[in-house]
Amino acid sequence: MDRFDLIIRNGTVATAADVFVADIAIKDGKIVQLGTALEGAAREIDAAGKYVLPGGIDSHVHISQPSGEGIVMADDFASGTLSALYGGNTTVMPFCLQRKGHPLREALKEYHALAEGECYTDVSFHLIVNDANETLLGQELPALVRDGYTSLKVFMTYDDLRLDDASILKVLDVARQTKATVMVHCENEDAIRYLVEKHERSGNVEPYAHATTRPVAVEREATHRALTLAEIVDVPIVIVHVSNGAAMEEIARARMRGGKVVGETCPQYLLLTADDLKGMDWEGAKLVCSPPPRDKAAQADCWRGIEAGVFDLFSSDHCPFRYEDVRGKRNTKGLKSFRHIPNGIPGVETRQPILFSEGVMTGRISLPRFVALTSTNHAKTYGLYPQKGTIAVGADADIAIWDPTIKRTIRHSDLHDGADYTPYEGVTLTGWPTTVLLNGKIMIEDGTLVGRKGDGQYCAASLANSIQ
Incomplete structure (x- = not known):
């Protein structure tokens, strides 16, 4: 029997405090282990050359x-x-x-x-x-x-x-x-x-x-x-x-x-x-x-x-x-x-x-x-930390894998909101998220949606972890 549901291997992991190379093991929607050469997962993602960041x-x-x-x-x-x-x-x-x-x-x-x-x-x-x-x-x-x-x-x-x-x-x-x-x-x-x-x-x-x-x-x-x-x-x-x-x-x-x-x-x-x-x-x-x-x-x-x-x-x-x-x-x-x-x-x-x-x-x-600026401080300010906003043992496995080599020009035709324009039409950016996990489930894989509507849930905030 596999110890883990998923291992993200060989990525450069970043938190609000540090950057390091590590494997991330996920079980039942949570991050359960960080280390090197982790084994025993039903599924693996090779993130070599990419950044592995909190969602x-x-x-x-x-x-x-x-x-x-x-x-x-x-x-x-x-x-x-x-x-x-x-x-x-x-x-x-x-x-x-x-x-x-x-x-x-x-x-x-x-x-x-x-x-x-x-x-x-x-x-x-x-x-x-x-x-x-x-x-x-x-x-x-x-x-x-x-x-x-x-x-x-x-x-x-x-x-x-x-x-x-x-x-x-x-x-x-x-x-x-x-x-x-x-x-x-x-x-x-x-x-x-x-x-x-x-x-x-x-x-x-x-x-x-x-x-x-x-x-x-x-x-x-x-x-x-x-x-x-x-x-x-x-x-x-x-x-x-x-x-x-x-x-x-x-x-x-x-x-x-x-x-x-x-x-x-x-x-x-x-x-x-x-x-x-x-x-x-x-x-x-x-x-x-x-x-x-x-x-x-x-x-x-x-x-x-x-x-x-x-x-x-x-x-x-x-x-x-x-x-x-x-x-x-x-x-x-x-x-x-x-x-x-x-x-x-x-x-x-x-x-x-x-x-x-x-x-x-x-x-x-x-x-x-x-x-x-984009994740951890939001979780800390509004009572969602450390469940959200970081890559750490015990946190929700909300993870985005970024490819820093991708260069893409913003076109509204490529976006997914309900508007019919973007204010940033024609702006060229370097670095995009390619794979996104929500509570350990792969939602987007190499740019393709594989998750389903309804996979997201409501999360109540905790006063114990809010700004005050």
Whole structure:
């Protein structure tokens, strides 16, 4: 009888702390032994010349999320997790949106039903709080945190989502009491609204105006305010999708004051600029997201944040819509204003290849830093470590095997999400995942899907292993 189900042999293994050559033995979905010349498996994979990394964890994705009247998100759980899998990810963390006037637990029941039997990766849910009423704060949230929903997101922008400062303080206080983790989208909605009205009065309604109505100042101010509120409550905080050096400086200053702050950035702030929103025939709408891409100087700042440790997380903020669709981005042209454009871009499949190619292969970051930014730190921040996010005895056998010699040009026709475009069309990258294992099961083998929809499961977070 075989001792192991599978051995991955001869690969260069990387964790967030180390790089070494080893064989990995897997049994019943877990990593059970690391060593050399391991024997006794029913199946072997020869990973010579390749990197064997923990499966990616993308902790900032939007899947099957309500998006406003007449607007439909392009990805359900099947297409969203399949796309993630092809990008070397084995866990994604989408957001369950609270509907105003309805219990959060009701929204969770509906969201779980959408995911059940549909996933190619494991999933774990964040909660979006947009109605900080007394019942939610005093009863629902504490109970949900105990049940494993340990991360909450609040918004400082969007009329239908944002909380005022008093409500944010209340949510942060619940997080302090329950040890939950709070993520904050930092943009000043009142300043944005002032600029939107000014732009529309002057007839400046093209997609590029989305960027000029959300300048660096509105993100910097809101970042400072969110960090101040967290300091008042004395609670850790996650600042998501940081796009520029000024907001990074706010994070660095808060840390100098003793605050525990997790910083996150995304691929769009490394490869895109606001000028890309100037595309002809409304095509700039394809790149509308918030915060918007900035300029080359901000790109350099974000790379500096990745290299120097200002950023702990590299996430996609995958929020896909179709362009050629009456419920998508192009239809905005009939509505005649940038403010009607569905807000978000696809990117879950290309997140890791972009950072691997532009970070690891260029020498900007080490392989362990890549693993930390794309997997381990996500697991540690959101209560999934050490079950997820590392290659170690006892961990889930969530593994991606990367071929650093593959050079590929991004084409949406080769991707697997439900959108009809990619913001990174034509970008050539070096290094791609070729084989992906989920809980010890081979899901993608040499670029071919062999796993099945429904192989992915829901994973509850653990307070014992969260940021607090």
